Amino acid sequence: MKTFIGFWAIYLLLFVIGLPLLIYYVSDEDMRYAPMPSAATAFFYLGLGLLLWTMVFIFFCRYFLINVFRARQRILNIITHGDPFLVKVLSKTIKASRPGYEVLSLQISFTNLRQTPVSIPYEVNDTKPDEKRFEPGQTLRMRAMPDTKNPVLILESAQVSLNKGVLLTAIIGLLLILTFAIGYLLFAYEQESMGTGWRFLRFWHPWIIIPLSALFFGGIIALVLKGINRMAGTSKELMKLVFYGKRTMGTILHYAETGVYINEQPRIKFEVQFTDERGQLHNASFQKVISLLELHQLSKGAKEVLYLPDNPKEFIFYEDLSAE
Structure with missing residues (x-):
């Protein structure tokens, strides 16, 4: 897994940083060095670049540093007040x-x-x-803390510490971003300004395109991961059922493939009927990913379910709690 993540991290770095540099510096020199007609436009692009690099810095700092400390504090709060x-x-x-x-x-x-x-x-x-x-x-x-956004169970005797390796890597990453943003701007100014100040800056200059690409692809990756979590079922929804769910016997009336595959495993829609603690009959459906090796084991009939009394439409098969 580490090799897989490392490969794609290097690939994205080459794509986000290497490709804009390559395209820009192999382009026609007259186009690159022709000064912008307006100093105001050049300062606009300078400000745009500063804004984009600041956003990249904040984005990286939030997800790789601040969230680490927040997670630690959250666990400590659960141990103390949960x-x-x-x-x-x-x-x-x-x-x-x-x-x-x-x-x-x-x-x-x-x-x-x-x-x-x-x-x-x-x-x-x-x-x-x-x-x-x-x-x-x-x-x-x-x-x-069952009522929190993402409830989890924590041992009272748990010792909470920060992963120094991850923390050091994040700090080095932040320093590299800052060094590249400042260093490359100074390098480009020295090589390309030719006495015209910041007029060498254009929208397609790597100093602007690189942070813009990083934010764009970072946003896409975040949306994709969020979508996968929603389709696969989040731990938040599962833990809500763990803390507040009621067990009862239900009946699988029908099941069918949805045509959606996650990691090459089909997503199946189940139509289920069960009676809640108030004696009310419910017909509800939910979807889950099934291993290809388990497809032949699917069948209609009795199946124990775990549902939320306040919202019986939200339920899972009880056996899925033990799935790892």
């Missing part, structure tokens, strides 16, 4: 052993705020494996 939950460990699997800790995959169960027993997978880094704190049958104290 609602307490007693959680039982049903099973434990060691996913990886690393220097100083083990990565554990747990299956845990607890009674939610609707007095419904639920079981979900939970991953934890065990820094003290010799103490055997996460053996099956053990009871853990956890906290959560």
Whole structure:
């Protein structure tokens, strides 16, 4: 995964930075060095470039630095002020052993705020494996803020620290952005101004096109990821069902492919009927991604569901809570 991300990161850098530089500097010199007729226009492009680079700097700082500190503070707030939950460990699997800790995959169960027993997978880094704190049958104290935007369960004993490697990489990235923005502007001024001040700046100059491209493609990537999360189902919606859902037996009336594929796996629409705690019958539908290897296992008939009493149209199959 790291190799995959690294490859596409380098590819995007070459596309966003290398391509505008290549196109500009292999273009006709008369077009590049002909001064702009208006000093006001040149200052406009200078201001536009400063604005675009500032937006890139803020965008990078927000997503790779500020959000890291916000996430840390959010976890600390949950540990300090969150609602307490007693959680039982049903099973434990060691996913990886690393220097100083083990990565554990747990299956845990607890009674939610609707007095419904639920079981979900939970991953934890065990820094003290010799103490055997996460053996099956053990009871853990956890906290959560179910009414927040993205509710999560956090161990009361969790130790929250920042990843120094990620933090250092983000700081270096910010310094590189700042150095390139200032350094390239000074370089271009020295090489291209020819005594005409900032009149060498044009809309297609790399100093303007590079930050504009970075914002454009960064926005596209953000929208694509947001769309994928919506189509695949977000953890926010799932955790809302975990904390407030009620279990009941339902019936699959019909299912069919939607024609949408995520990671080459088909998205299936299910028509389900179930009765809520008030005795009201509901006919509702939802969509989920099914592995190609599991398509032949689909069938109509009884299936346990987990639904929100305040909004029964929002539900999932209970077995999906245990899916990792």
